[in-house]
Amino acid sequence: MKATYVLLCVGLVVLPATICQSPAERDSYTECTDGYEWDVQTQLCRDINECETIQQACQGEMKCFNHYGGYLCLPRSASVITAPEPSSQSEPSVPVESNEAFNPCPVGYRAQGESCVDIDECELDLHDCQPSQECINTVGTYTCQCPDGYSKIGIECVDIDECRYRYCQHRCVNVPGSFSCECEPGFQLAGNNRSCVDVNECEMGAPCQQRCYNSYGTFLCRCDQGYDLGPDGFSCNDIDECSYSSFLCQFQCVNEPGRFSCVCPEGYELVGTRLCQDVNECETGTHQCGEGQVCVNIHGGHQCVNSNRCQDPYVQVSENRCICPVVKSECRDLPFSIVHRYMSITSERSVPSDIFQIQATSVYPGAYNSFRIRSGDDNDDFYIRQINNISAMLVLAKAVTGPKEYVIDLEMVSVSPLVNYQTSSVLRLSVYVGPHAF
Ligand SMILES: *[C@@H]1O[C@H](CO)[C@@H](O)[C@H](O)[C@H]1NC(C)=O
Ligand SMILES: *[C@@H]1O[C@H](CO)[C@@H](O)[C@H](O)[C@H]1NC(C)=O
Numbered sequence: 545m546k547a548t549y550v551l552l553c554v555g556l557v558v559l560p561a562t563i564c565q566s567p568a569e570r571d572s573y574t575e576c577t578d579g580y581e582w583d584v585q586t587q588l589c590r591d592i593n594e595c596e597t598i599q600q601a602c603q604g605e606m607k608c609f610n611h612y613g614g615y616l617c618l619p620r621s622a623s624v625i626t627a628p629e630p631s632s633q634s635e636p637s638v639p640v641e642s643n644e645a646f647n648p649c650p651v652g653y654r655a656q657g658e659s660c661v662d663i664d665e666c667e668l669d670l671h672d673c674q675p676s677q678e679c680i681n682t683v684g685t686y687t688c689q690c691p692d693g694y695s696k697i698g699i700e701c702v703d704i705d706e707c708r709y710r711y712c713q714h715r716c717v718n719v720p721g722s723f724s725c726e727c728e729p730g731f732q733l734a735g736n737n738r739s740c741v742d743v744n745e746c747e748m749g750a751p752c753q754q755r756c757y758n759s760y761g762t763f764l765c766r767c768d769q770g771y772d773l774g775p776d777g778f779s780c781n782d783i784d785e786c787s788y789s790s791f792l793c794q795f796q797c798v799n800e801p802g803r804f805s806c807v808c809p810e811g812y813e814l815v816g817t818r819l820c821q822d823v824n825e826c827e828t829g830t831h832q833c834g835e836g837q838v839c840v841n842i843h844g845g846h847q848c849v850n851s852n853r854c855q856d857p858y859v860q861v862s863e864n865r866c867i868c869p870v871v872k873s874e875c876r877d878l879p880f881s882i883v884h885r886y887m888s889i890t891s892e893r894s895v896p897s898d899i900f901q902i903q904a905t906s907v908y909p910g911a912y913n914s915f916r917i918r919s920g921d922d923n924d925d926f927y928i929r930q931i932n933n934i935s936a937m938l939v940l941a942k943a944v945t946g947p948k949e950y951v952i953d954l955e956m957v958s959v960s961p962l963v964n965y966q967t968s969s970v971l972r973l974s975v976y977v978g979p980h981a982f
Contacts, residue, residue, distance in 0.1 A: 578614075580592060593610045593615075594615040595615050598615075601617070603651075614648075648660075650684070652683075662681070666679035666686055672688070674699070674700075676694075677701060678690075693721035694721055705718050707723055712725035712738055713738060713739045715728070724737075725737060729761075730761035730762045731743060745763040751778045753778055754767045754780045765777055765778050767780035770801075771802055782802060784804075785803070792804065793807070796808075796809075806820075808820035809844065809979070812982075820980075824841045825839070825841060825845065831846045831848065833848035834848070840886045840974075840976075842888035843976065847886070847976065853884055854882070857869070857874045857878070858882060864883060864884040865884075866881065866882045866883075866884075867880060868881070879969050880967055881969040881970070882970045883969070883972065885900075885971055885974070886976070887976070888975075888977075889940070889975060889976070890946075890980065891978060891980055893943065893981075894943070895941055895943050896940065896941055897939065901931070902915060902935065902937075902938065902954055904935065911933075912958070913958045914956070915956050915957075916928060918955035919953045924942065925944060926939060926941060927941055938954060946977035947978065949975070949976050949977070952975060953971070954970065954972075956969050956970075
């Protein structure tokens with residue numbers, strides 16, 4: 545907006561009335577009022593052009609306009625229509641009422657009635673503030689104020705680098721007119737927008753698969769027992785405990801998520817966590833033996849043997865004893881009695897291994913008993929070690945792996961020198977070798 549000031553001052557001397565002396569009184573002292581000077585030639589008081597005589601009559605952006613008896617400072621943008629100069633001041637100076645358009649007030653003021661009031665340069669757009677600056681009217685003048693975050697250098701507004709003042713705990717980011725604080729990863733801005741506080745990532749959905757532990761600025765993932773932390777630091781991978789050691793289980797290790805367990809082969813049950821123990825099917829009643837059969841528990845299973853095991857010419861005299869009656873002629877060259885015994889051993893025993901001791905109960909004092917293996921499927925696998933006159937040990941000579949069954953006739957020959965009597969009896973031993981070493 546352009547303000548137009550129209551100065552209608554035609555032939556009017558507004559303020560100082562010019563007092564001029566008559567030219568006749570030459571030697572008299574002549575003085576003009578302020579703003580005028582005595583022109584000797586014309587013998588008149590003449591207006592002083594202050595715009596030319598006063599250096600920097602107007603400050604800043606203001607332009608000087610000479611005026612009768614004084615001058616005006618107006619914004620450059622103001623257009624001024626000047627009236628013609630009065631031809632002479634010698635004309636009778638008739639006091640005339642002041643014209644409103646003429647401003648007799650100091651710069652920054654305007655006349656209102658008889659007094660001067662402040663001009664609101666901001667309101668009237670008579671300022672030269674930059675668009676970014678705020679015009680603030682003051683008494684007699686105005687100032688241009690920079691927005692927050694800017695400081696005024698000359699007439700320019702320059703951004704203040706707040707980051708130089710260490711406002712932020714971690715990182716400061718200066719932006720035009722302001723600044724913001726940022727925090728390192730793992731922290732977040734506190735309520736004061738300057739400090740950084742630890743983020744509890746565990747409560748913010750940290751990607752730990754199992755356990756999460758918050759720590760200052762970060763977090764840690766941990767795994768439950770039986771799991772290993774993956775290379776990514778988040779995932780938990782099951783540990784295959786079975787692959788670490790073959791001694792974890794007596795028979796077989798089964799890996800499970802986070803743990804392992806031991807299993808036992810059929811016919812065995814787990815005792816504790818790793819050991820297998822044979823199930824005695826004959827006692828638990830799970831055997832399949834029928835009428836007329838005897839259940840014999842062996843490693844990993846059971847056997848059903850006929851209770852009537854005596855073969856002609858032997859006759860049964862008790863559950864496991866057969867005798868050959870002397871009245872039968874065939875019995876003369878046969879052992880008098882056959883006693884059935886059953887035993888079970890595990891596979892892969894260290895050898896030689898004592899497995900069965902046989903003991904004679906001789907009715908004749910001083911009798912001498914000799915022992916031998918009378919028959920057997922694999923005679924090489926066993927031998928007899930005589931202990932004394934009445935007992936001997938059956939020794940396993942070779943490592944055997946089951947399942948396997950031996951039937952060994954251990955013959956005991958008793959000789960009584962006193963009565964010149966010799967008798968022979970057989971212990972028919974069934975040796976079952978289980979399928980496992982336990
Ligand atoms: C922090 O910044 C937010 C968003 O900019 C604002 O709403 C809040 O008032 C600020 N708090 C303080 C204390 O400055
Ligand atoms: C064993 O037999 C021998 C000879 O037959 C005899 O001399 C010895 O006394 C017997 N020993 C025992 C402990 O019976």
